[in-house]
Amino acid sequence: MSEHPTIGDTLEGTVERHPDRDAIVYPRKDQHWTYAEFDKRVNRLANALLEAGIEKGDRVATVLYNGSEMALTVYACAKIGAVFTPLNFRLPAGEIEYIVNDAEAELVLFEADTREAVEGAKPDLETVSEYVFIDDDREAVPDYARGFYDLLESGSPEKPDVRVAEDDVYAFIYTSRTTGRPKGVVHEHRDMVEHNLLCIAEGKMTRDDVGLSVMPLYHCAELHCNLFPRIHRGATSVIHHEFDPEATLEAVEEHGVTLLFAAPTAWNALSMTAAEADVDVASLRLGLYGAAPMPEQVLANCREYLCDDYLQAYGMTEIGPAGVFQPPEDQLSKQGSAGLPALNHRLRIVEPDADPDAEVEPGAIGEILIASPCTMREYWNRPEATAESLREADGTTWYYTGDLGYRDDDGYLYVVDRKDDMIVSGGENVYPAEVEDALFAHDAVEEAAVVGEPDDEWGERVAAYVVADGVEAADLDAFVRESDQLADFKRPRTYYFVDELPKNPSGKVQKFKLREDEADLEPEPETVTS
Numbered sequence: 075m076s077e078h079p080t081i082g083d084t085l086e087g088t089v090e091r092h093p094d095r096d097a098i099v100y101p102r103k104d105q106h107w108t109y110a111e112f113d114k115r116v117n118r119l120a121n122a123l124l125e126a127g128i129e130k131g132d133r134v135a136t137v138l139y140n141g142s143e144m145a146l147t148v149y150a151c152a153k154i155g156a157v158f159t160p161l162n163f164r165l166p167a168g169e170i171e172y173i174v175n176d177a178e179a180e181l182v183l184f185e186a187d188t189r190e191a192v193e194g195a196k197p198d199l200e201t202v203s204e205y206v207f208i209d210d211d212r213e214a215v216p217d218y219a220r221g222f223y224d225l226l227e228s229g230s231p232e233k234p235d236v237r238v239a240e241d242d243v244y245a246f247i248y249t250s251r252t253t254g255r256p257k258g259v260v261h262e263h264r265d266m267v268e269h270n271l272l273c274i275a276e277g278k279m280t281r282d283d284v285g286l287s288v289m290p291l292y293h294c295a296e297l298h299c300n301l302f303p304r305i306h307r308g309a310t311s312v313i314h315h316e317f318d319p320e321a322t323l324e325a326v327e328e329h330g331v332t333l334l335f336a337a338p339t340a341w342n343a344l345s346m347t348a349a350e351a352d353v354d355v356a357s358l359r360l361g362l363y364g365a366a367p368m369p370e371q372v373l374a375n376c377r378e379y380l381c382d383d384y385l386q387a388y389g390m391t392e393i394g395p396a397g398v399f400q401p402p403e404d405q406l407s408k409q410g411s412a413g414l415p416a417l418n419h420r421l422r423i424v425e426p427d428a429d430p431d432a433e434v435e436p437g438a439i440g441e442i443l444i445a446s447p448c449t450m451r452e453y454w455n456r457p458e459a460t461a462e463s464l465r466e467a468d469g470t471t472w473y474y475t476g477d478l479g480y481r482d483d484d485g486y487l488y489v490v491d492r493k494d495d496m497i498v499s500g501g502e503n504v505y506p507a508e509v510e511d512a513l514f515a516h517d518a519v520e521e522a523a524v525v526g527e528p529d530d531e532w533g534e535r536v537a538a539y540v541v542a543d544g545v546e547a548a549d550l551d552a553f554v555r556e557s558d559q560l561a562d563f564k565r566p567r568t569y570y571f572v573d574e575l576p577k578n579p580s581g582k583v584q585k586f587k588l589r590e591d592e593a594d595l596e597p598e599p600e601t602v603t604s
Contacts, residue, residue: 078240080263081152084270084306086233089113092281092308099312099329100142103210109308112145114231119150122229126204126220128181130155130236133246135179135202136292137161137170137188139315143208143222144291145301147183148245152263155238158245159258160292163187167194169256174199177246177258177454181206183222240264246454247294249391258454259391266298269394269448272416273303276399277333277360277385281308284357285333286325288317289340294395295364299387300335309333319347327354335362338372339521339577345375355380364388364396365582367410367489369514388412388489392463393473394448397421398487411486412479420445422472423481426493430467434480439490439505442479443472478505495585497526499534504564506536506585512559513538513566518545523575523583527568537599538566539575539588547600569600 093110185208205219246258383402400413506524526534547569
């Protein structure tokens with residue numbers, strides 16, 4: 075073990091403490107492994123990767139849904155110093171090609187559900203020497219690939235003979251924030267181990283907890299805030315291939331799940347399903363969420379039908395991702411807040427793009443800066459973007475989040491919006507989130523996203539994309555006018571009624587797609603009178 079533990083060391087420490095406790099449960103393949111059994115399989119895969127020519131520093135890309143295979147792969151990479159590079163399983167061939175080439179990956183793991191996209195990208199993948207297919211009963215292994223389970227069985231169960239240090243790169247996590255091409259966030263082992271301890275402490279996690287992974291494991295929220303801390307602590311991880319509200323609730327009852335992470339939209343679906351379902355969810359002690367504050371009504375429904383206590387984490391891939399927490403005791407009294415800085419974290423609000431010392435007055439809106447021991451090393455091959463996002467002041471490195479927010483008199487953070495999403499209409503600043511909140515208060519509105527559109531007279535006008543049943547633009551306009559929540563210049567002048575909003579894996583709406591993909595996303599607009 076190195077002076078400071080690595081991700082691989084955290085698993086081995088748990089094996090020493092709790093070899094016979096349940097580690098991984100994957101009902102889809104009837105897999106149920108203790109920590110000792112899981113660790114031996116991790117060693118087998120790690121040694122098999124070494125034998126396949128994967129060396130320390132090589133990138134291993136996955137295009138996988140959730141499964142035990144994801145857990146095995148990330149820890150196998152950690153033990154040999156390979157760089158875990160998980161991709162969104164929904165990506166089309168062109169985006170897979172871009173990320174795999176940008177990362178210069180040597181190996182790609184995929185499965186039946188992602189085969190078509192990987193094969194579409196394959197002719198243009200410049201650095202990949204090995205393909206590994208998650209073989210099962212549904213489909214044979216392609217000629218050009220190796221079967222995952224054959225590869226797994228071929229390796230030695232002994233600990234691989236590779237020295238991995240705390241400052242070695244653990245992963246490239248490609249961001250899917252809200253704008254443009256994804257960037258590879260470079261995380262080291264040490265900052266992820268620090269992040270584990272943070273999540274264990276905030277969630278008051280114990281070895282007796284049972285967590286359920288239903289959100290994507292390729293995304294750092296589920297992987298870094300949930301699976302990693304559970305394995306570090308010695309808790310049990312039940313893994314579902316993908317999110318389904320009914321199956322999730324049934325799993326809570328069957329496995330005695332105590333911890334569950336989901337985006338607010340998923341919590342909404344779970345609470346509505348639980349209201350009608352005959353399932354026992356009494357084991358659930360803590361619901362975790364992120365990406366956005368929990369709407370007041372959704373929180374009320376979740377407390378009524380699921381569990382009492384919820385923990386919100388705010389942050390982004392670049393800082394781990396969790397850097398600000400809102401604990402259960404603040405959910406009602408500070409509703410709408412992101413919470414307080416995490417242990418060993420600092421927070422500043424400054425004029426957008428200004429130096430870290432240019433703090434705004436208390437209560438004023440500015441750009442959110444975070445100093446964290448879990449901050450990324452850099453963006454892969456993006457020195458200019460790295461220099462723009464990471465800036466030093468008095469020996470402290472501050473990450474510029476690109477989010478706008480303010481702190482109340484008690485120091486609690488409120489996230490107002492993305493800096494790039496702010497609308498300037500007639501010289502006035504309009505923050506889309508406050509308009510969205512006003513629309514969401516209407517019973518018929520399921521989701522709303524507000525963007526600025528060019529306007530000859532005002533510079534920009536407020537436009538709303540709405541998912542709603544049985545309501546028209548005139549109805550929503552009247553509702554907003556009567557609600558007294560918005561100044562008149564902030565009202566949407568144009569409404570687009572859509573079936574769904576484009577989101578990234580953490581549940582954040584990708585507003586750039588609303589702006590860019592007009593032909594695909596926009597029906598005929600409905601305008602209202604000024």
